[in-house]
Amino acid sequence: MIELNSVTKRFGRTVALDSVTLTIQRGEFFSLLGPSGCGKSTLLRTISGFEHPDEGDIYIDGQSMEGVEANRRPTNLVFQNYAIFPHMTVGQNVGFGLRRKGLRKGEIKSQVNAALEMVSLEGLENRHAHTLSGGQRQRVALARALIMRPKVLLLDEPLSALDKKLREQMQFELRHLQRAVGITFLLVTHDQEEALTMSDRIAIMFNGRIAQLASPEEIYARPLSKQVAEFIGSMSFLRAETLSQTIDAITIRIEGLGTATLPRPAQLSAAMKKNITVGVRPELLTILFDPSETFEFETPGTITGRVYYGDMTYYEVRLNNSSQVVTVSMRNTAGRSILSEDSAVRIGWDSSSITLI
Amino acid sequence: MKWTLKYGLWAYVSLYLIFLYMPALLLPIFALNDSRIVAFPLQGLTWRWFALLWETEALHDALRNSLIIASITAFMSTIFGLMAARASSRYAFPMRKGMAALVMIPLVLPEIIVGVSLLVVVMQFGFDLSLWTIILGHVLICTPFCVVVMSTAFNNFDRSLEEAAFDLGATRGATFRWVSLPLVLPGVIASLLISFTISLDEFIIAFFLAGVDVTLPVYIWGLLRFPARLPSVMALGTFLLAASLLLLISAEVIRRYGARRAGTSSNGHLF
Amino acid sequence: MGKEKLLKFVTTRQFIRTEQGRGLTLMGVPFIYAALLLAAPLTAVFALSFWSQDYLEIDRTFTLANYHEVWSQPIYRVLMARSLGVSTLVTLVTVTLAFPIAYFISFHIHPSKKLLWIFLITIPFWTSYLMRIFLWKVILGYNGVINGSLTRLGIIEEPLSFILYNFNAVVITLSHAWAPFAILPIFVSLEKIDRSLLEAATDLGDGPVRRFLCITLPLALPGIVAACLIVFIPTVGDYVTPRLVGGPDGLMIANIIEVQFKRANNPPLGAALAVSAMAIVALASLLFVRLNRKYLRSNSS
Ligand SMILES: Nc1ncnc2c1ncn2[C@@H]1O[C@H](COP(=O)(O)OP(=O)(O)OP(=O)(O)O)[C@@H](O)[C@H]1O
Ligand SMILES: [Mg+2]
Numbered sequence: 001m002i003e004l005n006s007v008t009k010r011f012g013r014t015v016a017l018d019s020v021t022l023t024i025q026r027g028e029f030f031s032l033l034g035p036s037g038c039g040k041s042t043l044l045r046t047i048s049g050f051e052h053p054d055e056g057d058i059y060i061d062g063q064s065m066e067g068v069e070a071n072r073r074p075t076n077l078v079f080q081n082y083a084i085f086p087h088m089t090v091g092q093n094v095g096f097g098l099r100r101k102g103l104r105k106g107e108i109k110s111q112v113n114a115a116l117e118m119v120s121l122e123g124l125e126n127r128h129a130h131t132l133s134g135g136q137r138q139r140v141a142l143a144r145a146l147i148m149r150p151k152v153l154l155l156d157e158p159l160s161a162l163d164k165k166l167r168e169q170m171q172f173e174l175r176h177l178q179r180a181v182g183i184t185f186l187l188v189t190h191d192q193e194e195a196l197t198m199s200d201r202i203a204i205m206f207n208g209r210i211a212q213l214a215s216p217e218e219i220y221a222r223p224l225s226k227q228v229a230e231f232i233g234s235m236s237f238l239r240a241e242t243l244s245q246t247i248d249a250i251t252i253r254i255e256g257l258g259t260a261t262l263p264r265p266a267q268l269s270a271a272m273k274k275n276i277t278v279g280v281r282p283e284l285l286t287i288l289f290d291p292s293e294t295f296e297f298e299t300p301g302t303i304t305g306r307v308y309y310g311d312m313t314y315y316e317v318r319l320n321n322s323s324q325v326v327t328v329s330m331r332n333t334a335g336r337s338i339l340s341e342d343s344a345v346r347i348g349w350d351s352s353s354i355t356l357i
Numbered sequence: 358m359k360w361t362l363k364y365g366l367w368a369y370v371s372l373y374l375i376f377l378y379m380p381a382l383l384l385p386i387f388a389l390n391d392s393r394i395v396a397f398p399l400q401g402l403t404w405r406w407f408a409l410l411w412e413t414e415a416l417h418d419a420l421r422n423s424l425i426i427a428s429i430t431a432f433m434s435t436i437f438g439l440m441a442a443r444a445s446s447r448y449a450f451p452m453r454k455g456m457a458a459l460v461m462i463p464l465v466l467p468e469i470i471v472g473v474s475l476l477v478v479v480m481q482f483g484f485d486l487s488l489w490t491i492i493l494g495h496v497l498i499c500t501p502f503c504v505v506v507m508s509t510a511f512n513n514f515d516r517s518l519e520e521a522a523f524d525l526g527a528t529r530g531a532t533f534r535w536v537s538l539p540l541v542l543p544g545v546i547a548s549l550l551i552s553f554t555i556s557l558d559e560f561i562i563a564f565f566l567a568g569v570d571v572t573l574p575v576y577i578w579g580l581l582r583f584p585a586r587l588p589s590v591m592a593l594g595t596f597l598l599a600a601s602l603l604l605l606i607s608a609e610v611i612r613r614y615g616a617r618r619a620g621t622s623s624n625g626h627l628f
Numbered sequence: 629m630g631k632e633k634l635l636k637f638v639t640t641r642q643f644i645r646t647e648q649g650r651g652l653t654l655m656g657v658p659f660i661y662a663a664l665l666l667a668a669p670l671t672a673v674f675a676l677s678f679w680s681q682d683y684l685e686i687d688r689t690f691t692l693a694n695y696h697e698v699w700s701q702p703i704y705r706v707l708m709a710r711s712l713g714v715s716t717l718v719t720l721v722t723v724t725l726a727f728p729i730a731y732f733i734s735f736h737i738h739p740s741k742k743l744l745w746i747f748l749i750t751i752p753f754w755t756s757y758l759m760r761i762f763l764w765k766v767i768l769g770y771n772g773v774i775n776g777s778l779t780r781l782g783i784i785e786e787p788l789s790f791i792l793y794n795f796n797a798v799v800i801t802l803s804h805a806w807a808p809f810a811i812l813p814i815f816v817s818l819e820k821i822d823r824s825l826l827e828a829a830t831d832l833g834d835g836p837v838r839r840f841l842c843i844t845l846p847l848a849l850p851g852i853v854a855a856c857l858i859v860f861i862p863t864v865g866d867y868v869t870p871r872l873v874g875g876p877d878g879l880m881i882a883n884i885i886e887v888q889f890k891r892a893n894n895p896p897l898g899a900a901l902a903v904s905a906m907a908i909v910a911l912a913s914l915l916f917v918r919l920n921r922k923y924l925r926s927n928s929s
Contacts (some may be wrong), residue, residue: 050520071523081523087539096535097525148525361734362836370732373725373896380763381752382772387766395766396776437658448651453745456659462666465857467865467909469882473889473902474669497665558756561867561882565889574758581762581872589761598755598759605747605754620783623754 001026001184002047002152003334007056009042009208014043018208019056024152024186026203027148029178031187031195032203035231040188044154044203061151079154084129084135088139090116091125097148115143118177133165141216142174145183155187159194163272171198192232196220204228222265226277226357235279235355236326242272249266250356254278256322259297277357282314282329285355288346289336295348301326303343313338317347388591389396395587406592419576420505423557426488426572430495431553435497438503439541446511457504464501471498472565479566486568486581494562499552506551512542543611550608556603655702675897686896694900704884704901708897711881712908714870715863716793718802723855724811725803730851743836746815750808757805758868764801765873768792776888793875799863801869806862810855816845817851857913880909883903 002024012081016039023245024030030038045051047058049070058065060074075095085093095112103111106329116122119139124132132140138158145153158174159167160192175198178185189195195202196216199352203213212224223229242252288295305316305327315328330336339345387395405544410416429595437460444450445457463471475494477487518540522532538545561573567575575595654868677694680687698704733745735854753760768791791797820845829839867882873881881901888898 039446048524050524053364069523071526071528075519075524079517079521081515081517083515085518085521085536096522096527100525100531105426144521320470341365366728366732366736369728377749377752377802379767380760380804381755383763383766384759386757394771394776395773396771398771398780399779400873404877428839437661441658444655448647448654450648450651450655453651454654456655459667460655460658460662462662465861465913467862467882467905469865469867469885470668470670470673470902470906473885473898474673475665476889477672477895477899478665478669481672491696493665497662498676500662547672547912554754560758564867565886574756577756577758577762578868581758587766590759594759594763597759601754605909 001028002186003059004043005057006045007046007053007057007058009045009051009053010044012202015208017046017053020208021056022186022203022210022213027182027184029175029185029187029198029200030203031199031202032191033189033192033195033202033231035188038205039208040205041156042098042208044077044156044186044188044206047152048075048154049073051271066087074151075154076148076150076152078141078145078155078158079262080160081159082141082161083131084137084140084144086129088129089125090120090121090127090129090131090132093129094147096144111141111147115147118146118180119129119143119173135170138162138257142177146177146183146188150183152184152186155185155188156322157188160189160191174198193293194233201309204231208229222355223357225278226279229355229357231277233281234327235281237357238280238324238326240276240278242274242276245272249281252276252278252354252356254354256319256324257326257347257349258297260297260354262354262356265356269299272356279355279357280326280349280353281355282327285326285328286319286348286350287328287339288348293348296350297348299347299349301341301345301347303341303345305341306339311338315339317345319347370601381598384591384594386587388587393585393588395591400540406588407596409589410592410596413589414577416573419571421572422488423573426492426495426563427553427556429492430499430556431549433492433496434499434552435507435545435548437500438505438552439508439545441500441504442511446508447516460504463498468498468561469565472562475562476536476565484560486566488568488570490566490568491563491572494566495552495556497557498559498562499555500553501554503548507541507544508597510541510547514540544610546608550604554604560601573589650839661917666804667810673899676896677903679896681894683897691699694897696902698900698904705883705885707879708877708905708908710795711794711864711905712912714798714802714880715860716864717799718806718863719860721803722806722810722859723814723852724857726807727814727852730811730814730818734815734821746812749811751802753808760805761801761872764804767785768797768800793873794878795874797873797875798869798878799878801873802863802866805869806859809858813854814848814851814859819845838906849920850926853917856916860916861909861913864905886915 003020004020004022006018006019006021007017007202008015009062018039020043042051044263046053047060047065049068049072065073078169085096088096091109091112094115095108096156096168098108098111112125113122119142121136121139121143124136129140130139141158155174159170162170164170171194174187176186187198201213201215202219204211204219205352206227212219212228214222219228220232223232223235231234238254238257240252243251243253243259245251245264248264249261250264251259253259286295288298300320301317302320303315304318307314312329313332313333314327315330317328318325326347332338384448386399388406389402389404390399391405392400441457441460445453456497471494475490479490482563484490514537518536519532522536523529559572560578563572563575564578577590580590604622653762676686678690678692680691680693691915727748733749735743737745761797764773769775770792775784775792778784779787791800809847813841826843828841829843834842864880865882865916867886870880870883885898885901885905888901892898
């Protein structure tokens with residue numbers, strides 16, 4: 001559907017896109033996730049035709065986009081600041097593209113109404129753009145782009161200007177909208193939660209390069225690099241040592257935690273080095289409150305810090321016999337007290353808690 | 358200490374305002390004073406100086422010439438200002454700074470120099486002096502002001518609006534017509550008004566480059582040598598002041614209307 | 629790219645399609661206009677200043693005679709010096725008088741009323757420049773508002789001579805004429821000052837005088853410099869004021885340039901005068917800006 005072949009874009013000395021290659025399927029909800037300045041917007045603008053790649057090609061539906069200007073590409077962009085035309089009404093904003101196409105008035109009107117209904121803004125077509133709230137502007141921008149029936153809808157951090165509550169609601173609505181219209185969505189975001197909840201697939205970018213491209217579950221469970229792992233969710237990193245390895249299993253000793261045998265991850269073909277780093281997600285560790293509780297592996301530690309989140313508490317636990325610290329998250333269920341600092345605890349884990357990086 | 362400072366400042370401002378307004382206030386006073394001599398004490402009320410204006414053919418010709426010149430100048434220099442401002446705020450190209458600098462130079466050149474240099478060229482080529490030679494000079498000195506006004510207008514509006522229009526399938530022309538132009542319209546009007554006013558008021562260049570048809574300031578210059586005509590000059594000045602105030606107020610009304618339509622909150626209100 | 633290739637490229641349609649091409653095309657129109665009607669004529673004036681007038685013809689053999697005359701004849705030197713003196717003084721007076729006004733509007737007026745005040749300042753200037761200058765003749769002149777009225781009322785017998793058709797009259801008149809051009813840039817630079825900076829200074833125990841000298845004034849300096857240049861440059865070349873209120877001892881360089889071009893019919897000499905005046909103004913302005921930069925740098929270190 002969309003194909004990028006080693007697309008490179010430079011601004012003077014900065015390399016905004018460094019040989020990016022990726023394919024986006026038809027009807028997919030695809031997210032581009034990365035820290036500020038990593039080139040997300042540049043990639044979107046290159047696809048929509050506002051920037052021209054220095055190297056590489058872009059194909060949409062099998063057609064090369066070289067020399068095709070932004071106004072003739074089958075893409076539409078929802079701008080980060082929405083770019084609502086301030087001198088027009090909502091209806092004029094949404095109908096702008098159709099008017100430029102030269103459609104009849106009545107036709108435009110009915111399509112505008114349908115589009116507004118789709119984003120639940122029925123009846124607002126005569127409101128002036130500057131009287132709208134942030135969430136409403138966002139919907140107008142969405143309707144204005146969707147009414148053009150693009151092959152790909154490009155969204156540049158569309159939710160970042162909204163407050164948390166509205167953002168969560170819009171995430172939900174956006175996902176539904178995408179299913180309903182069946183248009184390919186390419187969403188840019190720096191919010192990992194947004195990417196995880198909405199996308200079919202995620203590409204993680206650092207410094208103009210794609211670091212990993214996979215489904216949300218895959219990226220979360222098996223990050224390819226420390227950088228990716230740190231960016232998505234939180235993860236404690238521990239020093240470890242390879243003891244032995246076979247074709248499908250690896251035995252490692254993790255300093256302060258213990259020894260475990262893990263299945264060899266698919267992406268790892270070469271032999272493991274001796275000194276390695278492993279990652280542990282906080283929710284895959286457990287603090288054993290009850291003496292009767294048992295786990296595959298248990299390790300003693302001391303709480304050195306805690307952060308209370310309401311439904312969860314994050315504990316920092318220093319492992320006994322080691323300087324290494326892990327983060328453990330615990331759900332604050334009924335009857336479970338919040339542990340104080342310096343308490344001695346037992347951490348329960350099993351081999352599936354450990355991620356090889 | 359603080360109080361004396363504050364009152365001192367107010368007193369100073371009042372005195373300064375008297376200084377600023379003194380000449381302008383004298384205009385209507387002597388325009389209505391029933392005496393050929395422009396001095397106190399006053400002699401009584403009359404409208405005859407205004408009536409005299411109404412009957413002076415030469416004045417009407419000069420006014421018409423000035424209005425023609427100012428209109429064409431305003432139009433041309435606003436278009437130039439629009440082009441230069443858009444080019445330098447929107448596009449990157451070699452020698453941008455240098456080209457813009459040349460266009461802006463008349464701003465830091467005494468007008469007499471502009472007048473003299475154009476006169477030299479006109480003489481060299483043996484062109485006839487006409488309203489057009491004045492227009493050429495006026496466009497030159499008005500363009501920098503238009504560039505400044507239009508640059509603020511362009512810098513104040515978000516470039517992604519143009520991109521949005523283009524992205525929605527509009528051509529470059531349509532984008533300009535339906536998005537850029539409406540949004541910089543207040544700037545265009547301001548630019549038209551400013552250049553119109555500058556041209557209408559300009560004396561030196563018109564003085565150097567006028568042929569048989571003179572502009573209003575050149576005509577007034579001629580009148581100033583005749584003491585007997587002074588009261589009617591005062592009446593003319595009063596009329597011009599009233600007219601330009603009216604123009605200014607309507608411009609402000611338009612500006613505020615534009616600002617409201619564009620949704621940008623205008624900071625500060627005139628009325 | 630070779631020159632010809634570049635030229636060829638520039639004239640193709642593709643060129644207009646590139647970003648650079650669009651920018652160059654847009655800027656090109658006003659640029660060419662300015663080049664034809666400003667750069668070329670200025671060059672012509674420059675060339676003319678090295679020629680000479682031979683009755684009705686222009687003799688195009690190179691000569692420095694005009695410049696020799698301009699720089700050796702006392703009359704031109706006096707006029708040049710007077711022009712510079714007048715405009716320096718006018719700049720000083722205008723900017724000094726304008727600063728408190730700009731400060732007052734920026735710091736003592738409620739933001740919603742500021743525009744109204746700016747309007748108030750500019751109203752008197754919405755009448756013709758000539759008329760404003762002329763009104764000062766009416767105010768200051770022999771039979772004018774001040775002298776005429778005072779003698780008629782029997783307060784004085786002789787007209788007050790210190791404001792009568794002389795240097796002083798020129799300075800007063802020009803200071804009035806350029807007042808808003810000094811107030812506006814200073815006001816703009818004062819408006820840009822972050823008010824929290826001043827509050828911070830007060831918090832740190834700076835008195836009002838110290839705060840003004842150490843924070844407000846340095847930050848307003850760009851506006852003050854702009855105001856000085858905006859007033860200085862055009863006033864050097866002012867023609868109307870000296871003619872109307874200057875009397876024989878108040879004439880300035882612009883008046884003599886005009887005489888050379890029109891009545892005396894010696895354009896080459898007029899051109900040499902114009903070029904010299906321009907050079908002096910440019911030099912003075914550059915020097916002023918340079919000094920100011922130096923001051924700023926020594927101040928910040
Ligand atoms: N027009 C431009 N000129 C010069 N440099 C640019 C331009 N646009 C982007 N860059 C640079 O390219 C890099 C990538 O920018 P980009 O806007 O794509 O980042 P981003 O991932 O969208 O960041 P953010 O999350 O902050 O929006 C940055 O270093 C930026 O400074
Ligand atoms: Mg971005």
